[in-house]
Amino acid sequence: MTKIEINAPNGTKLSLPDGLFIGGEWKTPRGGEQSRIPVVYPATGEKICDVAVGSSADVDDAVQAAEAALAKDWGLKSTPAKRGELMSKWADLIEKNAKELSILEAIDNGKPRWMAEQIDLADSVACLRFYAGLADKVEGKTMELDVTTKFAHTRVEPIGVCGAIIPWNYPVQMACWKLGPALAAGNCLILKPAEQTPLSALRLAELAQEAGYPAGALQVINGLGSEVGAAIASHKRIRKVAFTGSTVTGRKIMAMAASSNLKKVTLELGGKSPVLVFDDVDVEFAVPWVAMAILFNMGQDCCAGSRLYIQRGVHDAFVAKLTEAFKAVKIGDPFDDTTSHGAQVSEEQYRKILAYIAHGKDEGATLVCGGADSSSIQGVPKSGYWVEPTIFTHARKGMRIVDEEIFGPVLAVIPFDTEEEAIAMANDSEYGLGAGVFSENGARCLRVSSAIQAGTVFINNYALLSNAVPFGGYKQSGHGRELGVDAVKEWTEVKAVHWNIGEKLEWPLRAA
Template sequence: MSKVHTTIALPTGQKITIPTGLFINNEFVPALGGETLETVNPSTEEVICSVSAAQAADIDRAVQAARTAFKTTWGKHCPGTERGKLMHKLADLMERDAQVLAELEAVDNGKPVKIARDFDIGDSVGCIRYYAGWADKNHGQTIETNDLQKLAYTKHEPIGVCGQIIPWNYPIQMWAWKVAPALACGCTIVMKPSELTPLSALKLCELIVEAGFPPGVLNCVPGYGAVAGHALTYHLDVDKVAFTGSTITGRKIMEAAAKSNLKKVTLELGGKSPNLIFESADLDQAANWCLLGITYNMGQDCTAGSRVYVQDTVYDKFIQLLVKKFEQVKVGNPYDEKTFNGPLVSKGQFEKVLGFIEEGKKAGAKVLTGGGREGTKGYFVKPTIFAGVHPEMRIVKEEIFGPVLAVAAFKTEAEAISLANATTYGLGAGLHSNDAKQCMRVSGALEAGTVWVNQYNLLNNNVPFGGYKQSGIGRELGQYALANYTNVKAVHFNYGEELEWPLV
C-alpha cells in the first residue's frame, strides 16, 4: 500500500481502500514534512488510521494549485454548461457510492449508517445537482440609463480561490454545501475538513478525479485548525473564506481576514435555538418534532432545539409525552439500521457534554430522563431532558452540542417570545400552534435566520440558511449562496455619445 492510501475493515467485514494523503492538483500526496494525525472510531475508541496533516507549506502548495486552475482551466475559462455537466457527474458518482460513503461516515463520525445514507448523502447529492443547474444561469442584468447612446450591464464573476473550512458534525453534507455553489460560480477551492472526520472528504476527492474535474479545481488539506486553518485564513492569495463551526473560531477567522488581505468571509456559527409549544398545538406532533430537534445527529447540530418552552396550561401533558418518546430512542451501534443515535464524535465532545449534564444537576435542574453515559465503551450519551431550569443556568445559555434538552414553562405569548430571544445566538427557532394568526405573529417576532412552524430541523437546498446575531454572516443554500462566490462587475458602455472638451 502506498504512503497516501490505506485499507481499513468496516464493521460489516468489507475492506475498503481509502486515501490518507493531502489532495492537491488531483493527486494524493504526503505532507511535505511528513506530519500526520490520527482519526478515531467513536464507537470503539480505537484508531482507524493516520492521515497526512497539512502545514503552512502544504497550504501554500494547495493555494498555488487552485490559483493556477482558476487562471487556466476553471473560472472564466470553463463555461457554466461544462461546470454543470461535471457537477452532475459528481452527483451521480456520489449516489452510486452512497452505501460505502455512509459506512465510512459511521466509522469516522459515529453517525448511524441509515441516517448518513438516506439523509446526509441523499441531501448532498441533491445539493450538488441543485447548484449544477445554476452553473449557467447566474446572470447579471442589462440596465437602462438616461439616454439612447449608452447602456450598463452587470456580470457575475467568480471571486477566485476560496478557502473552505468545514466541521465534523456533517462531514459530507457540509462538504456539499460549501463545494457546490463555489464550483457552480467558477471558483476554485482549498478545503480543510475537520481533523476529527477527514476520511469522507478524502474519499470524495477520488470522485472529483473520476468525474473529470481539472487538476487544482478542488484541493483537500486535512489538518489542525491552529496550523492548517490558520495558514489558510491568513493566506494572501486566498480571496474568500467560508467557515462553519463555533462562534469563537468564527471571530478568529474574521480577524485573520482583516489582518491579511480583507478577504471576503461567510460564517455559519453556533446556536441555542428555542422551540415554543403553545396550548393550541397538536401536542403529540409537537413532541415528535422536539425530539427530532434535539436528538437528530445526537444533538450535534448548530440548529438543535435545545431550549423548549411550553405553555403552562399544557406543560404537564406535554412533558409526559416527551419523556415517553425520549425513552424510545435507540442508542447504540451505528451499523444497526434501527439505531437513531450513535456515539458523539470524540472523547473531547463526550466529556464536554457529560460535564454540562453534571453541571445542570448541581445547579438544581431536574433530570426527567437520561442524564449520563450509555454503556461502558464508546462515546454514547443518553438523550437527556432537564426540567426546573432558569435562564441563568449554563445548560440554558450555552451551546452544548449534544442530546441535552432544557424545558421550562411560560404563561403568555409575549413571555414566550421574550424567553426565545434571550440569547446571543439567532440561527434557528421553532413554534408549534394551530392558531394561524399566532403563527404569523410569533414567527415574525423570533430573532432567527430560520423559523420552523409546526416542524423542526428540516432544510431544503433551495431555501437560504444562516443566522442572526452571533450565529453568523451570510447565507448558504438557495440562490442566496451564489452571492458568496461572485463579484458583481458593472460595465458602463458608451456606443454613441461624443465628449467635447473642454467641458466648460
C-alpha cells in the same frame, strides 16, 4: 500512491488515497510521512487508521495550483454549462458510492450508518444537483442609461481562489453545501475537513477527479485548525473563506481574514435554538418533532432545538409524552439499522456534554430523564463516547444549560404563560440560528415567527431544510447564507460595466 486500508466495524474493507489532494495529485505533506493524525471510532474509542495532514506550506502549494487552474481551464476560462455537467457527473458518482461513504461517516462521526446514507448522503447528492442546474442560470443585468449614447451591464464572476473549513457533524453534507455553489460559480476551492472526521473528504476528492474536474479546481488538505485552518483564513492570495463551526472559532477566522487581505467571509456558527410550544398544540403530533429537534445526530446540530418553552397549560402533559419519546430512542451500534442514536463524535465532546449535565444538576434544574454516560448505558462499549438523551425541567435563564451551546442530546425545558413572554425568552440569547413554533393558530404562528430573531423558523416541524431555501444566522450565529440562490451570491463578485456608445466629451469641463 499509497493507500489507507480500513477494516470497518461491519466487516467491510475500504481503501482510500493516502495524502493531500493538491493540483490533481495525491501528495505527501511537506512535513513528510510522519505528518499524520489518528482516526478514532467514537463507538469504541479505538483507533481505526491515521491520515496525512498538511501545513501552511501545503496550503501555499494548493493556492498556486488553484491560480494555475484559473489561468488555464477553470473560472472565467470555463463555461457555466460545463461546470453544471461536471457537477452532475460528480453527484451521480457520490450517489453510486453512497453506501461506502456512509460507512466512512459512521466510522468518523459515530452516527448510525443508515442515517448517513438515507439522509446526509441523499441530501448531499440533491445539493450538488441543485447547483449543477443553477450553474448556467446565474445572470447579470442590463441597464439603459441613455437610449442613444450609453448603457451599463453587470457581470457575475467567480471570486477566484477560496477556502472552506467544515465541521465534524455532517462531513459530506457540509462539504457539499460549500462545494456546490462555489464550484458551480467557477471558483477554485481548498477544502479543510475537521480533524475528527477526515476520511470522507478523501473519497469525495477521488470521485471529483473521476468526474473530470480539472487539476486545482477542488483540493483537500486534512490537518489541524490551528495550522491548516489558520493558513487558509490568513492567506493573502485566498480571496474568500467559508466556515461552519463554533462562534469562538468564527471570531478568530474573521480576525485573521481581516488582518490578512480583507477577504470575504461567510460564517455559519453556533446556536441555542428555542422551540415554542403553545397550549393549543396537538401533543401527539408535536412531540416527535420536538424530540427530533434536539436528538437528531445525537444533538450535534448547529440549529438543534435545545431550549424548549412550553405554555403552562400543556407543560406537564407535554413533558410526560416527550420523556416517553426520549426513552424510546434506541442507543447502540452505528452499524445496526435499528439504531437511532449513536455515539458522540469524540472524547472531548463527550466530556463537554457530561460537564453540562453536571452543571444542570448543580445549578438547580430537575433531571427528568437521561444523563447517563458510557459506564451505565446498557449494550454499548464502555470505552466509547455515549450520552443518554437528557431532559431537564425547572430550567431558567442564567443556567449554563440554558445560555450556552452544548452540542449534545441535552434539552432544557422552561414554562411560559403568554405569547409575549415566550417571544422575549426566545430572543434573550446571543444566538439566532434556528427556532421552532408549534401551534394550531395560524395567526399566532405568523406573529411569533415574524418576531423571533433567527435565520430559520420552523412552524409545526423542525430541521426540514431544503437546498432551495437559504440558511444562516442572526447575531452571533454568523452572517451570510448557505443553500438556495443566495448561496451562489456569496461565491461571486458583481462587476459593473459602463459602455459609452458615442457621446463626445468636451474637455476641459465648463459650466453649461
